[in-house]
Amino acid sequence: MINYEDDRPFEIPEHLKNLTPEQLHARVEELLAKIEKERTANNPPPLGA
């Protein structure tokens, strides 16, 4: 496997190119909600909290 560090500007992936700002924002929110859910599942609050 190859590593690369690079200075190349971000290019919007094909599958995201035609989405509106609102659609992209909704996707971001969904992804972040999923991450938060996984974090909570992996780190449950202590008993009695």
Added chain:
Amino acid sequence: MYEEDDREESRYGRDKFKSIDTGFIESGEYRRKFDCISENEKLNRSLYQTAKKILYHRSGTEFEDMFWLDFDTGKVFASITDMSEPSRVIYPMSFMDKHKHISRKVTIHNHPRSMPPSFGDFDSAYRNGYELGIVVCHDGTVYSYGVTSFPNKEVYDNLSSEFRSLKYSTFTSQLKTLEKMDSLNLLKFKEMTANDQLRRR
């Protein structure tokens, strides 16, 4: 109409964006950017000296150099300074095999276009277990970056695309994306400034 960003306009050969300002690189203000990278003064000093070496070597070009330092001693233990492909440093995973005895590794490399760390930078940091990464830009900006968990490319791509769709330039989109992901503890990212205060435990 997108936010104007001259950095994206200059892509070929020697030009004002890729040549360093030697007066600034030699200034106290630039030197102080390295003072708060870590609590290890030897490391900070070593990073500063390596940064200057890289920038002088690659000033005016699109090429990148990369150095690896031992976090604890500040000593350089590896480098790549002969890349012929522009705007990237490429090396196999096996490159680090002979340095497994070094428990905490720091990398430093230059960005000729002065863009913030790319997703590739974070991805490489994660896969190689780097403690910390430093990017020194040809415009004098210094970034530190790192990961504590698998860097999420979907979030990065969607966030960056969202900012682009709002007509921010590529530079600003990348910067805002990293700032947002840092605030959510999805990665670590910071622009180093001369006014930083080292947080002491």
